[in-house]
Amino acid sequence: MRIFSFVIIIMFSLNAPSKGHLKKVLILGDSLTEGYGVALKKAYPSLLEKILTQKGHSVKIINAGSSGSTTASAYSRMLWHLKGKPDILLLALGANDGLRGVNLKSTQANLEKTILLAQKNGLKVILAGMKIPINYGPQYRGNFEALFKNLAKKHNITLIPFLLKGVGGHRKLNLPDGIHPNIKGHKKIAETVLPYIEGEL
Numbered sequence: 001m002r003i004f005s006f007v008i009i010i011m012f013s014l015n016a017p018s019k020g021h022l023k024k025v026l027i028l029g030d031s032l033t034e035g036y037g038v039a040l041k042k043a044y045p046s047l048l049e050k051i052l053t054q055k056g057h058s059v060k061i062i063n064a065g066s067s068g069s070t071t072a073s074a075y076s077r078m079l080w081h082l083k084g085k086p087d088i089l090l091l092a093l094g095a096n097d098g099l100r101g102v103n104l105k106s107t108q109a110n111l112e113k114t115i116l117l118a119q120k121n122g123l124k125v126i127l128a129g130m131k132i133p134i135n136y137g138p139q140y141r142g143n144f145e146a147l148f149k150n151l152a153k154k155h156n157i158t159l160i161p162f163l164l165k166g167v168g169g170h171r172k173l174n175l176p177d178g179i180h181p182n183i184k185g186h187k188k189i190a191e192t193v194l195p196y197i198e199g200e201l
Contacts, residue, residue, distance in 0.1 A: 021058060023057070023060070025061050025062065026064055026088065026090070026123075027061060028078060028114070029066075029091075030069040030092070030093060031069075032164070037175045038181075038182065044193065046061070048194060069096065070096045070100070071106075071107050071111050074091070074111065078117050088124045088125075088197070090128060091111065091118075091128065094111065094128075094130045098136070107144075107147065111127070126159075126160060129149070129159060129160055129161045129162050129163065131145055131162055132144055158199070160192065163192070167188050170185075
């Protein structure tokens with residue numbers, strides 16, 4: 001009887017989810033994610049890992065930010081990072097597409113292809129919405145912002161309405177170039193992204 005009970009306990013232990021399982025979160029982005037102009041440990045991906053760890057989560061944030069990147073490189077970069085077997089993807093690309101006036105159909109297709117690749121490989125996907133300056137015209141700006149909402153709805157994924165919420169356009173939270181967040185700006189981004197990441201862990 002004792003042997004039978006012992007076997008049952010072992011089987012339950014093997015099938016029970018491990019609270020200590022390390023979750024890998026891949027943040028695929030551009031200079032905003034890379035932390036242009038600040039130390040790597042001060043960029044929002046590093047800040048997120050620190051906060052989540054302090055809250056008791058077993059998590060590794062992979063900063064896959066690359067300055068100047070557009071959505072054109074998203075799929076190939078995602079393919080490469082799949083080798084690391086991430087559990088969650090935060091797709092934070094598109095800002096440079098907008099600033100360069102890239103055809104929106106191309107931007108949407110690039111993001112969609114990457115989303116589908118991630119989902120095919122079992123990753124939970126979070127899409128970071130982007131916005132561009134008002135001088136790009138209301139039609140292009142409106143269509144640009146809408147594509148993120150449309151993709152999130154179509155593929156049933158989590159959407160962060162605006163990655164730079166409370167940061168974009170605020171001089172005190174950005175470097176002198178007015179585009180890239182400073183240390184305080186990255187802290188604000190981490191606060192914005194935190195509940196979305198935590199909700200998928």
